[in-house]
Amino acid sequence: MTESAKGTLEIRTLSDPRLLSVIRATTGQMALIAGFESQQVEHLKLAVDEVCTNIIRHTYKADPGQEMIVMFTLLDNGIKVDIQDFGKKVDPHIFRMPSTPRSKPGGLGLFLIESMVDDIEFGLPTPVGNKCRLIKYTNKGGH
Amino acid sequence: MEVTSIMANGGVIVAVRGEVDLYASPRLRREIVRWIKERILSLVVDLNGVTYMDSSGIATLVEGLQLSRKYGGRFTIARPGPSIQEVLRFAHLDKVFPIFGSVEEALEAS
Numbered sequence: 024m025t026e027s028a029k030g031t032l033e034i035r036t037l038s039d040p041r042l043l044s045v046i047r048a049t050t051g052q053m054a055l056i057a058g059f060e061s062q063q064v065e066h067l068k069l070a071v072d073e074v075c076t077n078i079i080r081h082t083y084k085a086d087p088g089q090e091m092i093v094m095f096t097l098l099d100n101g102i103k104v105d106i107q108d109f110g111k112k113v114d115p116h117i118f119r120m121p122s123t124p125r126s127k128p129g130g131l132g133l134f135l136i137e138s139m140v141d142d143i144e145f146g147l148p149t150p151v152g153n154k155c156r157l158i159k160y161t162n163k164g165g166h
Numbered sequence: 167m168e169v170t171s172i173m174a175n176g177g178v179i180v181a182v183r184g185e186v187d188l189y190a191s192p193r194l195r196r197e198i199v200r201w202i203k204e205r206i207l208s209l210v211v212d213l214n215g216v217t218y219m220d221s222s223g224i225a226t227l228v229e230g231l232q233l234s235r236k237y238g239g240r241f242t243i244a245r246p247g248p249s250i251q252e253v254l255r256f257a258h259l260d261k262v263f264p265i266f267g268s269v270e271e272a273l274e275a276s
Binding site (some may be wrong): 037040041043044047062065072073079080089131132134135138143160 | 185187188189218220221222224225249252254256257
C-alpha cells in the first residue's frame with residue numbers, strides 16, 4: 024500500500040439510515056477523485072454502505088443517534104476507507120467471510136463487501152468501539 | 167425511493183424507483199407483503215427505475231420470493247439495470263429469481 028499526500032476526508036455522522044445516501048454520495052465523489060471508473064465507483068459505494076449498514080443494524084441495534092466516522096484517504100494507487108463506530112467491542116473473528124452469499128443470515132452483506140474491494144480488515148486497534156478498513160486499488164496489482 | 171403498485175392482467179406490478187437501502191427497503195417490503203397477504207398469484211417487481219440496491223433490498227426480494235412460493239404464487243423481477251443485475255450476480259441470485267427484460271414478459275410468464 025502506498026499512501027500519498029493527495030488528501031483525506033473525514034465524515035462524522037450519525038447512525039441514521041437516512042444519512043446512508045449522503046455517505047454513498049461522498050464515497051462516490053472520493054472514488055472518482057481517486058481515479059476509479061464508474062463501475063468501480065459503484066462497487067466502493069456498495070462496500071462502504073454495507074459496512075455502515077452492519078454498524079447501524081448490529082452494533083447500534085438500529086439506534087439512529089449513535090456516532091460513526093468514515094475516513095477516506097487517497098492513495099497513489101487507490102483509496103483507503105476507515106469506518107469507526109463507538110459501540111460495544113465486537114470480536115473481529117465473527118466477520119469471517121461466508122463461503123457463499125447465503126450461508127448464514129446477514130452473510131450477504133459481508134459477501135458483497137468482500138466482492139467489491141481488494142482488502143478488508145476488521146478489528147483495527149482503537150481505544151473505543153470498532154474500526155474496519157477497506158482498500159480498493161485502481162489497478163489490481165497495486166499492492 | 168418511490169413504490170407504486172398497478173394491477174394488470176390478474177397480477178400486480180410493483181414499480182420501484184430510486185435507491186433501495188436500509189432506509190428504503192422496509193417500505194418496499196411493506197408493499198410486497200401487502201400483496202402477498204392478498205395471495206396475488208403473479209407479483210412482478212419492476213426495477214427499471216432503481217439506481218442502487220444493497221443487501222437489505224436483495225433480502226427483501228428474497229423474502230418476497232419465498233413467501234410467494236409458500237402459497238403457489240409467482241414472484242418475478244423485471245427490467246433490472248446493469249448495476250442491479252451485477253449485484254444479483256455477485257449474490258449468486260441471478261439464477262434464483264425469474265428475471266425478465268420487460269414487465270409484459272414477466273406477466274405473460276405467469
